[in-house]
Amino acid sequence: MGETIPIAVPRKGRPLECVLDRIAARLDVPTLADDVTSTLRHEKALTKGRLDAEEDVYHRLAAYSAVDDPTEPEYTLLRDDRAGKPRRIVFDSVTIPLEDGNGTEIQLVGREEPFRALRTHEFALGFDSADLVLEEVVELRPEPLNRIADVNARINPVDTDVRVVTGLGDTVYHTLMATPETAPQQAAIDRDFLEEYEGPLCIEPRYERLVQAVLGTKTLDGVDFRYPAEGREEEAAIADAGLGVYLTVTGSTAREHGLVLGEQLFPSETVLLENDSEVTDAVAAVRSALANGAPETELALPN
Structure with missing residues (x-):
């Protein structure tokens, strides 16, 4: 046997x-x-x-x-x-x-x-x-985690x-997204933009450690995490904050809320x-x- x-x-x-x-x-x-x-x-x-x-x-x-x-x-x-x-x-x-x-x-x-x-x-x-591994055990470092x-x-x-x-x-991505008022004109919404950005960043509370690992703690200097109110749609909350990170497949719901899609930060699979x-x-x-x-x-x- x-x-x-x-x-x-x-x-x-x-x-x-x-x-x-x-x-x-x-x-x-x-x-x-x-x-x-x-x-x-x-x-x-x-x-x-x-x-x-x-x-x-x-x-x-x-x-x-x-x-x-x-x-x-x-x-x-x-x-x-x-x-x-x-x-x-x-x-x-x-x-x-x-x-x-x-x-x-x-x-x-x-x-x-x-x-x-x-x-x-x-x-x-x-x-x-893979999200759970980032949420629970990866070390937070100044440099970002990309792959x-x-x-x-x-x-x-x-x-x-x-x-x-x-x-x-089976990949979908944690994606950076912003309102046109927050996003730089004719420039990428990416980690380089975040390096210079100071202000609110809307995320799901359970993804806080994941976002810190993916973006790197250096990139998040001057960034203030905000969280969607209970029952509030994530894309709507990001539109209120001006900038946020959320899982996207097609990005259609984000666009419906007037958001511009930026860098795909990390694969969720x-x-x-x-x-x-x-x-x-x-x-x-x-x-x-x-x-x-x-x-x-x-x-x-x-x-």
């Missing part, structure tokens, strides 16, 4: 979909990503009230989960943050045999905070947002054994993580299989 390697993954949303796509591309499970993604998108629509449910959530959960076959996806229930705190069906686990001749399997295990599960040594491998490939150099080994292996390429102190030969082989052929954000880690 071969070894089963557990891997922490997000329970729902774009990061989980990206992980499942990576698994489908690397391993022989062509239908897994579509099956799980379609189920969770349907359940999200039910939770948001876009669809009417024909059965209650417990009957749907029983229908989805094949608890007698670990190679089929299993789901679980969580309380959603929306009004009324409805129960929402999310991903729980699935076991995938590897074609390695040793009987090795990987088990994807849903976690609310995969990165923190690796930090506490529950897992050797996991997938989570995911530079993140590991900013992690103090005393703080954690977790390191980034590679990005998965799902990353493969490892806890270096928990890596065995079997874990290293799985890590290599999942990272093989990754985009240019892949880091040089030992096999």
